[in-house]
Amino acid sequence: MSDSYIGKDVIRKEAWDKVSGRAKYNSDYSSPNLLHGVLVCSNCAHGYIKRLDYSQAVNMPGVKKILTGADYSILCGSIIQDRPPLAVGKVRYYGEPVALVIAASEAEASAAAVRVVVEYEKLPTVNSPAEAIQAGAPLVHDYLGDYKHVIPEVYPTPGTNIVHQVKIRKGDMQQGWADSVCVIEGSYLLPQADHIAMETRNARAEVLPDGQIIIHSSSQAPFGIRKQISEHFGVELGKVVVHVPLVGGAYGGKAAVQLEFLAVMASMATGGQPVMISNTREQDIMASPGKIGLEARIKLGADAKGILKAGEYTFLLGTGAYADTGPRMGNSIAMNCTGPYKIDNVWCDTYCLYTNHTYVTSFRGFGHSSLTFAVERSMDKLAAAMNMDPLELRRRNLITPGQTSPSQVMMTPSILGNVPACLDKVAKLINWDKGARIRLDNQRIKAKGLACFWKTSNSPTDAFAAAIISFNSDASINLNVGAVKIGPSTKTTLAQILAEIMQVDINKIHVEMEVNTRTSPHHWKTVASMTTFMVGRAVEEAAYDAIHQILSLAAIVLQCAPGDLHMSPGRVYYKDDPGLYVDLADIVHGYKYPNGHTIGSQIIGRGTYVMSRLSPMNKETGQGKTGPYWTPGAQAVEIELNLADYSYKILRAATVLDAGKVLNPASARGLVMGAMGMGLGLGSREYYIYDQEQTLQNSSLRTYKVLRIGEQPEYLVDWIETPHEASAFGERGLAEHGILGIHAALANALSEAAGVELDQLPVLPELIWQKRKEQQL
Amino acid sequence: MIPFDFEYYRPSSTSEAVQIFMELDAAGKNPRYYGGGTELISMARMNSLSFGAVIDIKAIPECNVLEIDNGHLMLGTTLTLTRLHESNLFPLLAQAGSRVADHTIQSKITLGGNLCGSIIYKEALLPLLLTDTEALIAGPSGMKTRQVNAIFNQSVQLEPAEFIVQLHMAEKYLALPYIHVKKTKQDKINYPLVTICALKNGQEIRVAFSGVSDFPFRCSNMEAALNERSRPIDSRVARALEVMPVRVLNNLEGSADFRRFILTNLLTSVVGSLEADAI
Amino acid sequence: MKEMLTEGLIYLNINGEVRKTLVRPADTLLFALRERLGLTGAKPGCENGDCGACTVLVDGWPVKSCLMLAVEACDHEITTIEGLNNTPIQREFVEKFAFQCGYCTPGFIMNCQGLINIHPDASDEVINEWLQSNICRCTSYEEITAAVKSALNTVNNDPVS
């Protein structure tokens, strides 16, 4: 085979299933004996449950059972166990599940759910992270000190709303400020928002007579579900089986375990019958976890040349009513708090705070998109204060190999990639040198904004992946991994890696799309843009394992040493004489001599990969290495602002990131553009709107607005390729990164155009109007 | 999933529709006339509305009329917004309708549904307010005709058993110079912050608004102020806003102050363009 | 007058076949297609008319099946994604990488197919106006736009396909 599969636009393996309506997602399954669970959600943001009366509902037709928080005493959470699947005693956010109605049909369950009466005694609410940290703020959790910690590195402060705290202490701040001639400060506000995967979260569960629990879920974390269900219901791990078919979008939101608990409880309560729970869109927005809120204060100091000397960062991360992965996102933000800049003196305090809003979980970028907004708005402020070109200021400060990150990781080209090259390329794409602000006429202004970003993962230091490849007798290969098939064409990319190493036709690789925790090899979670890296490495190992087996067998057949042989598509041949060969199909299920004697049998390759040399962050200094490498990049946005009504058009948006090696350019470009689109949505329109009572006002897609066709800019995407030496073919993760700096670049461009500081999201025309009015412009 | 059951009726004449309505009503079934159903279905699903029966009026021939007869355009109430748009017999109405919800839903939303539903914006009403449109109404006492301006005056003034069958407007209005502008909070597909429809009838400018207050309106005092051509446009607009008879809406789409700002700008440009005939 | 007072059988003409199905008057067409007829190509994304994932063709026009009662669809011709077979728009979606998770894809394709049937000469503006009825959360829309333009081209140059 002369053609390489690496760097090719290979079409998704499941493409035709998806365009013909044949692709099956979890809720596409139905069966006459399936029961349906419908949630009753709180309409109070913080209050004691005074009365919960389901006497009317329970006698409605078809109703099997109604569950409330009183039925199970479970507290769940992947970091700190603080959340009952159904509220117990009090509710902590608008939309919190308080009861679950199980009935023979969804219609009957819905009909009964509206008859469940719940009365609350309202409590004062915590409305924002800033309010949460005030002394004397109402407490969202009264017994914070009693909660079980799942990992040791979580540091709550009982008696407050602080569920976790992270510090970065690097260098000497006094020295840093002393060396600075210019100091700027800014405060930034990013409200909570939602993932809006088009497939809402759903799960079904069934308890078999022998105690096995079978779960089918739309999830990014089948193995996480298995672990938590096993632990909380006291069932052996191996007796819990989790199936995940294709997933209809996730963006981090399906890494949380929520509906699975409820489905298992429902099945247990109905004698083990299969029960399906499917969020309505409204529930998916208000009841299931969303994106963090962030309030940030950043103070930067620079010397006369614009070189950063000191950075002080305070981040108040709003995790909503429950922690879920909020603390870990706090770590992430702290660990990369400076953005991709070299600063020797860094002081960062990050607090993860409870509020009476919908709780949060991982979201594309894992905190980095919010962080980047604050950092990159600050860089523009510093540039303005120093009267410097924002591009030049950034250039002078970008981090390069030989320097250390805030958590004191020494950078190498392999670990960091090439940030300056990204910035230079993006500046070219957006024609930065043609002017950052152009007045078109007396109403319209065109302006550009920049942002740089970096991200590494923050996964458990023992997270690993595995892969199994098995040969069919026609020499085609089955590839089985524990990664979930969501949107990124990960499984196709893995097939490319396998095809490349094994020198087989990619059409002869059959990838198992569904994950089954009993038959699929383990993979911690399909998150953090780490799947291609981790599973890719495992696939590589599995391929080498299989090649070794094949060559050993072929060596016997061809009467030589394995080292004398070479694999080519479809056969193994003798290097010195390619005319001497054996067909793969003749050996992958064992080789049969003419006399019937057979040696060897099915070739099965296995591979695993665990990231090496990772360590958690030190409690006092933040020192530690939580991810194997960074993916850095730079972005730019060009807008046109209309001063008559402050409406604006996003004209162009550019991203250049260091992808290490682009394995599938069309898919990679699609992922980056999609993430950019999502980021522009967050920058321009998406947010949870709460009223005085902390009632969520926009829990439908009528009112929670996302970008639609025609509202997208022209996209410009390009790459730098500095290999990450430890990855298959040198690739770096890129599934999230298009989102990271794009709303910062948008706000920078709009601030430039409007002549006011736009330091909060989303930037709505009314916000620009408001800011200009305040400044009497 | 709609959490309750209801009965479905599809009458083939107006009298049948009214009669079944009265029977169901008397039986305590809380019936609703059903056109496109988009609003009834979504509100029922949220349990924010409940009813025991729907009467689908789409099979009634008179409700589907779309023709010009005797100098009048006759529009059946169950014509969809898409149908109005594609036929384009009344361009201003076509345009106003084409900014309600999204394109796919426009082929389900009916003219009557947009006018009589509970969503407050009723953007298809604006062109009707400007054109002295009359509504043909079916009700317990048979058919009658009323001015649209009188029916849609701060609320929908129809008896429960009544429904609009057709809307009639003089053909002369259809070709007049017009402007339709809609401003939203941010997204194209959204409820209006401000929607303005304006017509120029000879020298007289007529204007109707949606999104400004909790019910669409047209106001003669405002029009008088706007048509006072001797004064500069800015001061006419300022005057019009002073006499505006409604409380400006303050909701998720925008604050009342921002709405005033947008309204002032839009009105200035609408009047300016219509007077300059730049359309 | 036609009426349906309670759960009962209706006949729906779907993808050229008459299919009998049991529904309540309050059931939507989306529900009947998915839960009663096993045609799960149309997806629920909001059941509120906002996302377009449930789009099917009714008499050739795109309709959000979550906002149509099943009983309302009697006497109309319904086409679902399962009724398309290797059409230009499907091919273009594959070739232009016009989806990632694929959940929005059947709805988008049905809307595109409606557009191709009704306005094969659609301008960019008309394309946008139509497709704005659907949400895709994965792609950037650039790929979908490219796919529909390319399919319109194919259809215009070769009306038989």
Ligand code: FES
């Ligand atoms: S499910 Fe029908 S439009 Fe969203």
Ligand code: FES
């Ligand atoms: S491909 Fe995932 S929503 Fe469109």
